[in-house]
Amino acid sequence: MLNQNQKTLVIIGGGYAGTSMVHSLKNQKNLKVILINKTPYHLAQTDIHKYLCDEMSFEQVAHDLNDFTRNNKAEFICSEVNDILFEDNKVLLKNEEIISYDYLTIATGSISFFPRQIKNINEYAADIKDIATLQDYKEKFFNLINTNRQNKNVVIVGGGLSGVEIALEMSRKLKNKHIKSDECQISLIEQLPNILPNMDPYLVSNTEKACNDLNVKRYHGAFVNEVKNNTVFLSDSQEVPFDLIFFVIGVTSEKLVSNENIEINIKNQIVVDPYLRIEQHKNVFAIGDIAQTIDEEGNFVLPTAQMAKLQAKLTAKNIINSIEEEPLLANNLKTKGLMIDLSGTNAVGLFLNLKVRGLIAYLLKRVVSKVHTRIFNY
Incomplete structure (x- = not known):
């Protein structure tokens, strides 16, 4: 029987935030949930380094959104969004279909950042957060290391979390295949003085040790000026073949598809109020990487999968509260820690203010991943 009081929630984006929100609301009979994503898959981005090195299958990192929404009592639309008409409460899809909503959550995540000041960057601007690109680069990596020649080189530009996990996992793969560094060298370029900029010294020192143990060659303190003829030209005159x-220098957000005047920052993140709503439109929420959020100390919150999931659960609760005319809950969320894969069954992390490393840290990281991916297991 049709529920005359049923409200419609549209969620744009099938990443960590969007899928977590769908799952949180699966038993809400007074709410119709529609998930819109431009691809039919959810990508578990925290495990892409494992997939690149064939330590995880495609099915372990890419989850079908049609099956997911069907099993979570939601509707799925695979389409790009052309525009959002906030005043009219409508979403315009690429095929010109119009979706009306009572509540809207924008959870479109982030895309890889490619600095335009690097000469020829557009020729190499492949975003491995895109599933097709990820599959292509996995094939290229294995084709390269399986060729029978010397002096092969893989370069990772960006010494943040994704960069070090990819570099270390690839170096472990070479070691397991008995490929020496003079046959294939993994190099990591980070313009700041150390890898994992602005992270805890405990994480940095353990990750640096792992890089040394696995012969990851590191370049620090110089910018990438140009990429040309299979060579990276650094600002200190070094050349890296x-x-x-x-x-994997960093991320930015896709610009909001709307002609209306919505406040965004320099990274295209949407500025939200303490309840993760867009200031001008109280029935519209923005969560995950697309949202600019600030902690109690006034610092910008680092966009992570863990934070995206926490914001999704909070927003799901607030939408229910709004329907039931209950007070909303403010965003005072804090993450429980951070885990970094150091390749194989080695990891390092901070968990509930405890320092962990080795197999224990690895197992904790796998548990965190499975807590998320279990929502796709039926």
Whole structure:
């Protein structure tokens, strides 16, 4: 029987935030949930380094959103969004279909950042957060390391979390295949003085040790000026050769598809109020990487999968509260820690203010991943 009081929630984006929100609301009979995503898959981005090195299958990192929404009592639309008409409460899809909503959550995540000041960057601007690109680069990596020649080189530009996990996992793969560094060298370029900028010294020191143990060659303190003829040209005049290159310098958000005047920051993140709502439209929420959020100390919150999931659960609760005319809950969320894979069954992390490393840290990281991916297991 049709529920005359049923409200419609549209969620744009099938990443960590969007899928967590769908799952949180699966038993709400007074709410119709529609998930819109431009691809039919959810990508578990925290495990892409494992997939690149064939330590995880495609099915372990890419989850079908049609099956997911069907099993979570939601509707799925695979389409790009052309525009959002906030005043009219409507979403315009690429095929010109119009979706009306009572509540809207924007959870479109982030895309890889490619600095335009690097000469020729557009020729190498492949975003491995895109599933097709990820599959292509996995094939390129294995084709390269399986070729029978010397002096092969893989370069990872960006020494943040994704960069170090990819570099270390690839180096472990070479070691397991008995490929020496003079046959294939993994190099990591980070313009700041150390890898994992602005992270806890405990995480940095353990990750640096792992890089040394696995012969990851590191370049620090110089910018990438140009990429040309299979060579990276650094600002300190060093030249780094490559056969395969990954740019994981950082992320930015896709610009909001709306002609209306919504406040965004320099990274295209949407500025939200303490309840994760867009200031001008109280029935519209923005969560995950797309949202600019600030902690109690006034610092910008680092966009992570863990934070996206926490914000999704909070927003799900607030939408129910709004329907039931109950007070909303403010965003005072804090993450429980951070885990970094150091390749194989080695990891390091901070968990509830405890320092962990080795197998224990690895197992904790796998548990965190499974807590999320279990929502796709029926």
